[in-house]
Amino acid sequence: MEPDECGQRGDDMALDDIPETDDPYELISRAAALEFGAPERSSLLDRAIVLADRSGSQRAQFDARMARVEDATFGGDPEIALAHFAWCKKLAAQDAEYMTFEMRWYHKYVSMGMASFARISQRQIDAIDADMMALYKEEGISLRPVYTCRVHRLQQQGRVAEARQAWDEAMTHRRDAYADCAACEKSRLITLLLSEERYDEVVRVAEPIVAGQLKCAEVPHTVLPRVMQALNRLGDAQQAEALADRSYRLIRSNPNFLSSTCTHVHHRVALGQFDKAASLLLRHAPWALACRDDLDRLEYANTLGLVLRLGRDQRKTRSASLPKLADVVDQFLGAAQPGASPADYDLLLQRVDRAGQAMSAALDARNGNSFFARAWGVCKFQSNALT
Numbered sequence: 604m605e606p607d608e609c610g611q612r613g614d615d616m617a618l619d620d621i622p623e624t625d626d627p628y629e630l631i632s633r634a635a636a637l638e639f640g641a642p643e644r645s646s647l648l649d650r651a652i653v654l655a656d657r658s659g660s661q662r663a664q665f666d667a668r669m670a671r672v673e674d675a676t677f678g679g680d681p682e683i684a685l686a687h688f689a690w691c692k693k694l695a696a697q698d699a700e701y702m703t704f705e706m707r708w709y710h711k712y713v714s715m716g717m718a719s720f721a722r723i724s725q726r727q728i729d730a731i732d733a734d735m736m737a738l739y740k741e742e743g744i745s746l747r748p749v750y751t752c753r754v755h756r757l758q759q760q761g762r763v764a765e766a767r768q769a770w771d772e773a774m775t776h777r778r779d780a781y782a783d784c785a786a787c788e789k790s791r792l793i794t795l796l797l798s799e800e801r802y803d804e805v806v807r808v809a810e811p812i813v814a815g816q817l818k819c820a821e822v823p824h825t826v827l828p829r830v831m832q833a834l835n836r837l838g839d840a841q842q843a844e845a846l847a848d849r850s851y852r853l854i855r856s857n858p859n860f861l862s863s864t865c866t867h868v869h870h871r872v873a874l875g876q877f878d879k880a881a882s883l884l885l886r887h888a889p890w891a892l893a894c895r896d897d898l899d900r901l902e903y904a905n906t907l908g909l910v911l912r913l914g915r916d917q918r919k920t921r922s923a924s925l926p927k928l929a930d931v932v933d934q935f936l937g938a939a940q941p942g943a944s945p946a947d948y949d950l951l952l953q954r955v956d957r958a959g960q961a962m963s964a965a966l967d968a969r970n971g972n973s974f975f976a977r978a979w980g981v982c983k984f985q986s987n988a989l990t
Contacts, residue, residue, distance in 0.1 A: 640678020679895025761974025
């Protein structure tokens, strides 16, 4: 299979730019040691694709592109992921040797990663969903993961009623090797229940996770902040606070949990603890600045606005955090240089609100609703339940 436009960087990359090796697998191995989305990792994999194409080995071409799909999916380059995955799917459709367990599983990775980016159209999202459905039916694979992926995307788009329908359908299909682990499935249900404001059920369903009986690489990390929200909404401030330290310890060192750290900032905002909220927000600012995911960036922007609003309302004009918050606003929203904005809460809030409303509008336009516009400026915790 000849390299085509969607999967080939081309020979415009000079030989001098490629490390001294003719082996694409050596570059793939080097890349695997780096963080997803890191420029060096992406560059190594792009170069591996060039070497693979020059070698004429279909296997090397496929493997290099699959490695790039993984990197682009988790590194925030959805267009690149879609392009290389299309190349791999085309080859796999022609040669069953390439329709591997990994290839089938990667449909889940790509499917779940697209709705986070406003520039990915609904048509593209629906096409990925339909492609995964067709493949799994043809291969005799359970449709459970097709529907759980759909739940994830619909949740990200604020289409809660449709997510519930997809969840109920998913549960009618058997578990097999392509299903998410039990802990991840439970986490997805908890997220859905929280969106449906079924707070008692959130707490009940999460009991084995909170007790440490059900866990995985991302659970209880992503679950405990949601349980805190549910407890707060049920008026149980003490239990929510009791989970806070345990929850934060699990996520404080991993940028993949930016959204969960924002939840902890919301918790401190609702408690009226400006210094703690600002400290948490600033500590994780580098994660937000490096993040390409539109949903996570929007959540951080909203959280930044909440902290600024709290500082203004509490008249924290002499706080040492204020100029640091101004610098974060400059960096996050693209000012010429840190320190360009005056350390004034109202002016900073105006900038953050404008940016957040624009980000919300872009996502809502694609999603066909006003979910993010309505969520802008809203704290995840009720302050009256925590006083």
